[in-house]
Amino acid sequence: RTFTETSLYGYINGGAELYLEYGFDTLVVTELVCEGRDIKVETYRMKDLEAAFGIFSVSRFRCNGGAGLTEHICRSAYQLQFSKGPYYVSIINDTGSESDQKKSAEIAAFIIEQIPDPPFDPGSFFSEGVDSETMKGAVLVRGPLGIYNGIPTLAETLGEASDYSALMIRRGQDTLASLRFNTETSAGAFLNKRNMSPATKTNAVSSDSTVSVITPNHIIITF
Numbered sequence: 001r002t003f004t005e006t007s008l009y010g011y012i013n014g015g016a017e018l019y020l021e022y023g024f025d026t027l028v029v030t031e032l033v034c035e036g037r038d039i040k041v042e043t044y045r046m047k048d049l050e051a052a053f054g055i056f057s058v059s060r061f062r063c064n065g066g067a068g069l070t071e072h073i074c075r076s077a078y079q080l081q082f083s084k085g086p087y088y089v090s091i092i093n094d095t096g097s098e099s100d101q102k103k104s105a106e107i108a109a110f111i112i113e114q115i116p117d118p119p120f121d122p123g124s125f126f127s128e129g130v131d132s133e134t135m136k137g138a139v140l141v142r143g144p145l146g147i148y149n150g151i152p153t154l155a156e157t158l159g160e161a162s163d164y165s166a167l168m169i170r171r172g173q174d175t176l177a178s179l180r181f182n183t184e185t186s187a188g189a190f191l192n193k194r195n196m197s198p199a200t201k202t203n204a205v206s207s208d209s210t211v212s213v214i215t216p217n218h219i220i221i222t223f
Helices: 009-022 049-059 098-113 144-150 152-158 184-192
Strands: 024-034 037-046 072-075 079-084 087-093 139-141 164-171 174-181 202-206 209-215 218-222
Touching (some): 009 024, 009 037, 037 098, 049 072, 049 079, 049 087, 049 139, 049 144, 072 098, 079 098, 087 098, 139 144, 152 174, 174 184
Antiparallel strands (some): 139 164, 202 209, 209 218
């Protein structure tokens, strides 16, 4: 079954808004029967790599180990999720058995081979790069629904921002939120609400957070 922006609500009802906030294109749902057991494959084509990783980042939960089929992947007994290129894929089995987990991994490996696009790269958010272990807990948001699902404690701080993508990581005891705004006007409006000038390089906004202006469109907040 195939779903577009207008029909997505018919499949996931209230959850559709989150996908649309990130930038949704098409969903293809494939239902398989493997040795009498059901496996469902949901393939979301998003607008870009960031959107696909963003949905993945707020959907993964209690990931187990396993072979690194691609850079951004999460396994649990009943679900295997990954993002690569503009695709976010969720593979769900009914039993959680070892054989069904193995079959899900085989399906994932096949799909991954069909995607020529690279995985999401955090370099545009953090120029020094982000190591793979840190990326296991990274969250990318594009609006209030993503924040609420990913890091709700930052909803008050980032709730007034708009027209942006933000990658949030943990570094030591700090949380870093790297915001890339689509326009200088949007970035300026965000800074003005904090009584800061876009020309300011670094400024304390409270006793436990700072804002660093990297470029007129790029701001990093450290909490």
